Amino acid sequence: MNYNKDFYYFLSEEIKWELKRCAINYKELAKRMCVSEKTVVRTLNQHQHMNLERLQTICNILNIPISELFKRVENKIGRVAYFNDEQDALFTQNSELYELFKLLHKTTNMKMLCDILVCEKSVMYLRLRELEKVKAIVLGLNNTIKLIVPYYAVFKPDSLYAKKITKKTMQNLLNNCLEEKDNSTIKVINVELTIEEFDVFLTIVKEQLLHLMRCQHRREMSDTSSYTIALLAHNSSET
Numbered sequence: 001m002n003y004n005k006d007f008y009y010f011l012s013e014e015i016k017w018e019l020k021r022c023a024i025n026y027k028e029l030a031k032r033m034c035v036s037e038k039t040v041v042r043t044l045n046q047h048q049h050m051n052l053e054r055l056q057t058i059c060n061i062l063n064i065p066i067s068e069l070f071k072r073v074e075n076k077i078g079r080v081a082y083f084n085d086e087q088d089a090l091f092t093q094n095s096e097l098y099e100l101f102k103l104l105h106k107t108t109n110m111k112m113l114c115d116i117l118v119c120e121k122s123v124m125y126l127r128l129r130e131l132e133k134v135k136a137i138v139l140g141l142n143n144t145i146k147l148i149v150p151y152y153a154v155f156k157p158d159s160l161y162a163k164k165i166t167k168k169t170m171q172n173l174l175n176n177c178l179e180e181k182d183n184s185t186i187k188v189i190n191v192e193l194t195i196e197e198f199d200v201f202l203t204i205v206k207e208q209l210l211h212l213m214r215c216q217h218r219r220e221m222s223d224t225s226s227y228t229i230a231l232l233a234h235n236s237s238e239t
Contacts (some may be wrong), residue, residue, distance in 0.1 A: 009150065010073040011055075012044045018062045031157050032061050061184040080213050083161075086134040092160040100127055101136055105151035110143045154213055183225075190236065198233075205231055 019029065026044075029038040033054070042048040059066045083091065091098035103116065112229045114124050123169045128145065138146040177186035193201070209229065 007073060007077065008046050008050070011050070011069070011074045012046055014069055014072050014076075015058060015062070016044060017062060022062055024061070029058070029061065033057055080210065081150050082156050083149065083153050083159070084134070087136055087149065088155060088159045088161050090130065090134050091155075092164050094130070097127060097130055098161075101131060101149070102151070104131075104137065104145060104147060108147070109144040169228055170230060170232075173230055182225075184189075202233070 019025070024032075026040045027037050030040045033040065037055075039048065043050050043054070046220075047165060050112070055069075056066055059069060060093060091101070096218045100113075100117065103113065107113065107116075110124065114121055117124070125143070128137065128139055132139050136147075137146060177184045209231075212229075
């Protein structure tokens with residue numbers, strides 16, 4: 001099946017949920033599929049692609065139509081995942097933990113994490129425990145790490161983290177956009193609007209920004225560049 005990383009992530013999560021509902025463990029599933037338990041584990045943790053024939057076999061075992069499974073996945077892909085208040089507060093207070101969280105979606109190997117961030121294993125463990133406290137990850141035996149929050153999660157517009165970076169981001173953005181370039185722009189207009197017209201304008205812009213947030217995790221990272229987009233609007237008649 002030629003689907004992107006996000007599709008496989010949600011597909012695996014739905015299958016795992018159905019396995020729990022049917023009280024079928026990996027060993028039993030492997031036996032019914034006539035494959036090794038290791039193959040099942042690798043497939044459901046996105047380390048190995050799942051072909052259509054194998055997916056159909058799983059659906060038959062779970063007694064669920066493959067079309068229903070696809071429908072659930074598509075519905076979940078369209079949603080925006082937000083950091084909760086505890087995660088927001090932690091990442092706002094400690095940006096290093098936010099960087100670690102993003103790194104975990106590239107590797108969960110303890111040695112590699114320590115090498116990349118140049119720290120001792122004991123220090124890394126304490127940092128991971130902080131992430132576990134806010135339910136971003138779960139630490140298992142032998143330093144195994146299970147990710148709870150998806151890699152495309154974003155901060156809410158009114159989050160502490162968003163407020164923290166707004167001033168710095170806006171200043172940098174204005175400095176970079178004062179000179180019109182292909183990769184930056186700033187537009188200033190003054191128009192007469194009713195309150196209702198202004199509300200409609202804000203709604204349209206917010207929906208477009210939300211659309212961009214929903215779609216960002218579907219794209220291949222190698223094909224994208226990071227853009228900072230800000231909306232400024234003020235009733236100048238009140239100043």
